[in-house]
Amino acid sequence: MERGWLASKRSKLHWLGTLLLTCSAGFTSVNLQADVVKYRLVVDNTWSEANHPGAFPFESHFSWFGGTTHNDQVSFWQEGEPTSPGMTQMAETGRTDILMDEVGVAIQAATSDQKLSYQWWFCPSGTTADRCDEKTVEFDVDSDFPRVTMVSMLGPSPDWFIGVSGLPLRENGQWRQEVVVELPPFDGGTRSENR
Numbered sequence: 318m319e320r321g322w323l324a325s326k327r328s329k330l331h332w333l334g335t336l337l338l339t340c341s342a343g344f345t346s347v348n349l350q351a352d353v354v355k356y357r358l359v360v361d362n363t364w365s366e367a368n369h370p371g372a373f374p375f376e377s378h379f380s381w382f383g384g385t386t387h388n389d390q391v392s393f394w395q396e397g398e399p400t401s402p403g404m405t406q407m408a409e410t411g412r413t414d415i416l417m418d419e420v421g422v423a424i425q426a427a428t429s430d431q432k433l434s435y436q437w438w439f440c441p442s443g444t445t446a447d448r449c450d451e452k453t454v455e456f457d458v459d460s461d462f463p464r465v466t467m468v469s470m471l472g473p474s475p476d477w478f479i480g481v482s483g484l485p486l487r488e489n490g491q492w493r494q495e496v497v498v499e500l501p502p503f504d505g506g507t508r509s510e511n512r
Contacts, residue, residue, distance in 0.1 A: 334360065334361050334362040334363045334364060334379070334479070334499075334500045335361045335497055335499050335500060336467070336481065336496075338357070338358050338493075338496040338497075339357050339494065339495050340486075340495070349492045349494065350492075352459065354457070354458055356458055356465075358467075359452060359453050360379065362379055362452070364377050364441045364471075365377075365441050365443070376444060376446050376473070377444065377471075377472070378472045379439040379471065380471075381438075381469065381470075382439065382469045383407060383413030383432075383434050383467070383468060383469070384466045384467035384480070385420040385429045385430070385433055385466055386430045386433070386459065386465050387428055387429040387430065387483070388461065388462050389483070392482065392483055393420075393423075393468075393482065394466070394480070400507060401415075401416075401419055403415040403417070403419040404505065405476075405505065407470055407478060408470055408477070408478045408505025409475070409476050409508060411470035416468070417432050420432050430458075430459050430461070437450035438472070439452055463486050463492075464483045464485050465481065465486060466484070467481055468480030475508040476504065476508040480500075480503070481498055484496065
């Protein structure tokens, strides 16, 4: 795997979906000032031939999602910065093994709290690949680690991916009750189309 530079958003694909994070506590009301809360993440993959004519290959999907909850003392990826080995593997293959190792190092350094690893495809409606599974996951977030980073490869592609980097879930001492993030595709910068 070659290390690259995260390039700009891929303009020809526009938005491929959204992430919806909602702060929840089962059927009870949410204490927005609690130390630990549960977030529900809903992945809405809207990549389709209708929405992206000519840019919807067979079995289009978001690959494994990987990431972590963390504080502001660590970053796992930024546009315009060199890719780590974990980001390179994720962007090129859809696997998050090395990225989870990097998260493990951050956990030991007390800058991350937990590994978030979902090893199935998140597919748009109508995709019937065997590897497609649930589009909703839940995880706890601690007030000492109030940011989330999540990434997923666009499959099939050379090295494109979607994700959020250091998304704050807490503002002014309170948890954000709902966060909606549109997902533009990013170019991992490790495989050039011109090579």
